[in-house]
Amino acid sequence: MFAERVLSGMRPTGRLHLGHYHGVLKNWVKLQAEYPCLFFAADWHALTTDYDNPKGIEASVWEMIVDWLAAGVDPAQATIFIQSRVPEHAELHLLMSMMTPQGWLERVPTYKDQQEKLSHKDLSTYGFLGYPLLMSADILIYRADKVPVGEDQLPHVEFTRELARRFNHMYGREPGFEEKAKEAIKKLGSKRAKLYDEFRTRFQQNGDEEGLALGKALLEEAQNLSMGDRERLYGYLEGSGKMILVEPGALLTEASRMPGLDGQKMSKSYGNTIFLREEAESLNKKIRTMQTDPARVRRTDPGDPEKCPVWQFHVIYSDEPTRNWVTQGCKSAGIGCIECKQPVIDAVLKEQDAMRERAQPYLDDPSLVKSIVADGCDKARKLAQETMREVRDAMGLSYS
Numbered sequence: 001m002f003a004e005r006v007l008s009g010m011r012p013t014g015r016l017h018l019g020h021y022h023g024v025l026k027n028w029v030k031l032q033a034e035y036p037c038l039f040f041a042a043d044w045h046a047l048t049t050d051y052d053n054p055k056g057i058e059a060s061v062w063e064m065i066v067d068w069l070a071a072g073v074d075p076a077q078a079t080i081f082i083q084s085r086v087p088e089h090a091e092l093h094l095l096m097s098m099m100t101p102q103g104w105l106e107r108v109p110t111y112k113d114q115q116e117k118l119s120h121k122d123l124s125t126y127g128f129l130g131y132p133l134l135m136s137a138d139i140l141i142y143r144a145d146k147v148p149v150g151e152d153q154l155p156h157v158e159f160t161r162e163l164a165r166r167f168n169h170m171y172g173r174e175p176g177f178e179e180k181a182k183e184a185i186k187k188l189g190s191k192r193a194k195l196y197d198e199f200r201t202r203f204q205q206n207g208d209e210e211g212l213a214l215g216k217a218l219l220e221e222a223q224n225l226s227m228g229d230r231e232r233l234y235g236y237l238e239g240s241g242k243m244i245l246v247e248p249g250a251l252l253t254e255a256s257r258m259p260g261l262d263g264q265k266m267s268k269s270y271g272n273t274i275f276l277r278e279e280a281e282s283l284n285k286k287i288r289t290m291q292t293d294p295a296r297v298r299r300t301d302p303g304d305p306e307k308c309p310v311w312q313f314h315v316i317y318s319d320e321p322t323r324n325w326v327t328q329g330c331k332s333a334g335i336g337c338i339e340c341k342q343p344v345i346d347a348v349l350k351e352q353d354a355m356r357e358r359a360q361p362y363l364d365d366p367s368l369v370k371s372i373v374a375d376g377c378d379k380a381r382k383l384a385q386e387t388m389r390e391v392r393d394a395m396g397l398s399y400s
C-alpha cells in the first residue's frame, strides 16, 4: 500500500567472509537495483549480547561497511546507515515496549535458544529479552514492506507483523477519525472523491475485493495527499483505523551453500572462514590446507567429491567442464587434491580482485566511507522522523 521499500540490517562482527557474501550481500546487490533499499549496521543489536565488551563495535562497523561497498552495495542506489545514528529507533522501541506483552517476547523461539547456546554469557537482561522488539522498531520505523532475512530471523518478522497489527488496532482510531477521513476525501477532488466513496461502499457493503483494489489504486495515483491523509483513507477504505505502521513481509534469503574450510557452515566462531578480501597468500594457504575426502590418504587413493568440502566450492565457483574434470579425476585418482584445488583458488582470487578494487578508494581515504554513511543517516533519519510524528500523534504525545 505504501511505496515498496526494502530494509535489512546486519550485526557488526568485523571483517565479513564468503558466507556473508554468498548468503546475504549478493542478494542485497541484486535488490538495490530493483527497489529502494535501506541497509544498516545494527550496532545496538551487538550490545544485546556483547554489552560487557562494547569497545570493538565501532571498528567492526566501519570494517563491515567497507566490505559491503567492496561486495558491490552501491551508495548511489541504496541508503547505508548506522542504527544508533538514527535515535528514533530507540524512541519507537520505547513506545512500543509499553504495549508489547511480555509473553510475546518470552515466546520468540530464539530467546531461549540463544540463551542456551550462549550459556557462557549472562543473557537474563532486559535488553536481550527486548531484542526482537528493537528489530521490529528498525523495520516499522521505515514502513518497510520487504525484509530480506535468513530463516533464523523469520519469527522476528512475524513478531513485527503482529506488533504492527496490535499497534494499529490500539492507536489507529485517532479521535475524530471519521471526520478527518471525510475531510481528506474532499481533498481528492470531486470526481475522485465520488469514485472513492463508490469503491469503498462496494468493498464495505458487499465485500467486493475489486472495489478495494480500485480504491487502493486510486489512492496511489492521488499525488496531492499528505502522508497522514493517505493513511487515513487507506484505513477508511479497508474499514480499519488509520494504518500507522505497515506490516512487513519477509523476503526469505536462500540459505548459503557456502561451506567453511572444514565443511561445516562458514562461521567466525568455527574459525573456518575465508575473508571477503583475504590476502592472496593466506587465501592460498587456507585452501591448500583445507580438508578433503578423508578416504584419499595417498595420492593414489580414489575419492568421492560428495564427501569433500572442496567440491562444494567447485559447485559455486567452477564451470561444467572443470566440474567434470574434478569428478572424473577424483574418482579415478587421476588428479591430486592440490591440483583439484587450484581452479578454486584462482576463481576466489578473481572474485576478490573486483572487491579489492572497489574497496581501495575507501581504504585510501576513510573519510569517503564516513561521508557515505553520514548521507545515509540523514536520509534514513528523515524517513524515521516522519513515522515518529505519526506515532506520537497517534499516542497523544505531539504537544502541538
Ligand code: TRP
Pocket (backbone or CB within 6 Å): 007, 008, 009, 010, 011, 042, 045, 134, 135, 138, 139, 147, 148, 149, 153
Ligand atoms: N537481527 C538481525 C540478525 O541478527 C539483524 C537485524 C537487526 C535486522 N535489525 C534488523 C535484520 C531489521 C533485518 C531487519 O541477523
Ligand code: SF4
Pocket (backbone or CB within 6 Å): 292, 293, 296, 303, 304, 305, 308, 309, 310, 311, 326, 329, 330, 331, 335, 336, 337, 338, 340, 341
Ligand atoms: Fe576433494 Fe578434489 Fe581431492 Fe577429490 S580430488 S578429494 S574433490 S580435493
